[in-house]
Amino acid sequence: MSQVLLEDVARLPKSFQAFWERVVHFIPVNRRFCDPLHTLAYGIDASFYRLIPKIILKARTPEEITRILKASQDFKVPVTFRTAGTSLSGQAVTDSVLIVLQGAWRSYSILDSGEKIALEPGIIGAEANRFLTGYARKIGPDPASIDHAMIGGIAANNASGMCCGTADNSYQTVAEMKIIFGDGTLLDTGNPASCSDFVNTHSEWVNKIQEIRDEIVADPELAALIRHKYKIKNTTGYSLNAFVDFDDPINIIKHLMIGSEGTLGFMSEITYHTVIEHAHKASALIIYSNMEQACLAVQKLDRETVSAAELMDRISLKTMEEKPGMPEYLKTLSSTATALLVEVRGVDPESLEQRIMRVEELLKEIPTVLPMSFTAVKAEYENLWNIRKGIFPAVGAIRGLGTGVVIEDVAFPKENLAEATLALREILDKYTYVDAIIYGHALDGNLHFVFTQDFGRPEDLPRYEGLMQDVSDLVVRRFGGSLKAEHGTGRNMAPFVELEWGKKAYVLMKRLKATFDPENLLNPGVIINDNPHVYLENLKNMPQAHKIIDTCTNCGFCQAICTSKNLTLTPRQRIVIQREIQELRRTGQEPERLSRLEKDFDYPGNKTCAVDGLCATTCPLGINTGDYVKFLRSQSVTPTSRWIAESLANHMTGVTGIMRFGLGTVDGVHGILGTTVMEGLTQGARKITRNAIPLWNPWMPKGGRVPAHKQDNGSSPLKVVYFPSCISRSMGAAKNDRDQRALSDAVLSVLAKAGYEVIMPPKMSELCCGMPWESKGFFETADRKSSELEKVLFAASEGGKYPILCDTSPCLYRMKRVMHSITLYEPVEFIHDFLLNRLTFNQIQETIAVHVTCSSTKMNLKDKFYAVAQACAENVVMPMDVHCCGFAGDRGFTVPELNRSALETLKDALPKDCQAGYSNSRTCEIGLSLHSGISYQSIVYLVDKCTKARV
Structure with missing residues (x-):
């Protein structure tokens, strides 16, 4: 297990050692790190910069933040805050102390009937x-x-987006805020007493804010500049518009915090005014012959008419034209064609139609390549928006190996959009970024340009530097635009803040920073930075590690769904570490550091990875980090472990028999000793053996049962081959499960009521899908067992004539991936597709919980799962925060903390009247029962309970 050693602390500078000794008294050991592995893992965010922090702290409460900031002040140690790390401009990386908020800070309150949310x-x-x-x-x-x-x-970052424009961003919709400043003071802007106390205790700060306000108001030229610059999107520098929009110093401070990137204080809570979510939407992908025509069309539109107008040049469209579901006409477009994706919204169908007609009227004089056509069909307009959303990931997928993706973010006055966009294209071509794409939120004059760059090649830096200088001159001097429209200043644009704003405004920004952070300890180097070359320093290279993960851009989109995100590492962090390990192996540099990383990676990177592959479902590039971890496991296979794996595979009857006997024995002992004594004994034994034996829990099942082989007798036209998985054959019900029958009994009961004749394959006790071996890296053994099973099922189904049902979702998922000669179904899919109309359902008056396994999620069965559950029960709960349960085959026994972390929100997410839970994987159900306190069993039991045969 990766851990902080005395030598790690000793390597810290003296001030950081003192800081560390202070925080160890209130930040527990599992939430503070200064070891090489964790500092490397957290040194990367979505930007193209890399800084390795000296210390990582996972803060969980305002009190902890206050104490950390006071320690920062005492020892003059800088701190930086990070939430998801999806920012793009280098504002969430540091070589000092990184305070990580992800995994906590999740409370919210809905106020004023949804008009506000805290x-x-x-x-x-x-x-x-x-x-x-x-x-x-x-x-x-x-x-x-x-x-x-x-x-x-x-x-x-005052992040905006496609529809919010400048009217609905954080600056415009913030209602109140709780702020913890660098000296540890808390200001609650919604609490008059807190505001009064702050004014009294921080009168010097308040006076300086008022002085800056008065200077701006007394300078009509500067005030006019500020107003002008915020007519379009602008996140360059501090929100100086707060000084012209508000007079009250508390209001000014509150709005200055928006877009301040953690350089003025910490926002522990923000209350937003909410906006209407229109129920009716329609979109059109309008194709123009060239960029100029598309931009001229944008200039005729406004936010009163349309909610979004997204510009996409021909190169960006080309990255998407081969993707599944894309319109065929994309492939036929000329080299200059440009698309405009327009969305309109309405409170009712009539207002929606009026807006569509208005758009058609406004744009009728600008010729299009294809007729303009709006669609209000949800699936159709979502597919059009998939074009826009897929562009940036598509560039990441096709870039050269070792290169990074750079996305820049500028805004022009809309009236200059056509001229400015053409000029931007000329600059990109000048510096030979000929494959760069241009797209963006054209309604706001906001353009993104995206290109790839190998920052590992120093000779390429002058090209990038020249590009940025020319772009800055174009945006600021020629068109009076914004160098950063919505991605924040960060390190990327800090050297250009004075260029954009002028000396007078920049001096005021520096005074503002010095007021709130006189020691420059809050995210130093971000927004205000006197180093003119900082945007060219600490650039991140992207070394190759393995084909499965090489396309990763570090965007961080994989994190939220990761099972181990709050326990050890995320997929992004596993990839970061493996890239470093492979690079160190390749270069032969820092052998001691390499050895430490390799050793420390095993627990957080390997053992606590559930290899569920859900990360691929949220990754824009479909990267399955779980598959990569399986590959790593395969590389550690030894002749001895391979022999053991083969022996187990060759003696499945004995293996499952021993499992049934062992589970039965343990269940019997549990019945005699009781839960409390049993838990104490097994926990003690596990501690003595240093976790070498699996952890027992009260929901451990008793032994399962192998159903009798059934032969087709030809009496029914409806036939199905039923293959009970080795897990369901080995594991029965737990002591406190609602239904004590074997799963196969419930399956056979449901099929019989539906009129199906069941065929069971011969020699079932020897058969397995191969999944247990695949997850541990024994790929050859797994494939051999799959091949054996496929041949038996092919014969049993008379050459694929009949459908095949497997009662365990993860097993079925592997079978579908590797078996192509037969038609396979897992329980929910089979019930939904074949049995809903063949059975009479009687809803029970209960609240039940449903857990969709990771394998079912990957098979897109969530909606079918919900539909089957709703047919059975009046109230169905599907907790949003629970993804993979983390049991991961046997990991729930051997690494139980993974299961516990994955399901830490489950119990609180279930209503008090929830009486039972249902899923479709026996091992998952053990963990779900343990951490919810209610019985989870296969949904087949529920269907059997709620159905009768149709007469």
């Missing part, structure tokens, strides 16, 4: 919108990363 910084933006679903409201900011970015980062 959010802690660790809540993902999309989650906030889900909380507001019942109120037909949402938060204003809508960044493209809203499914992954957290509220802390969204507010700290």
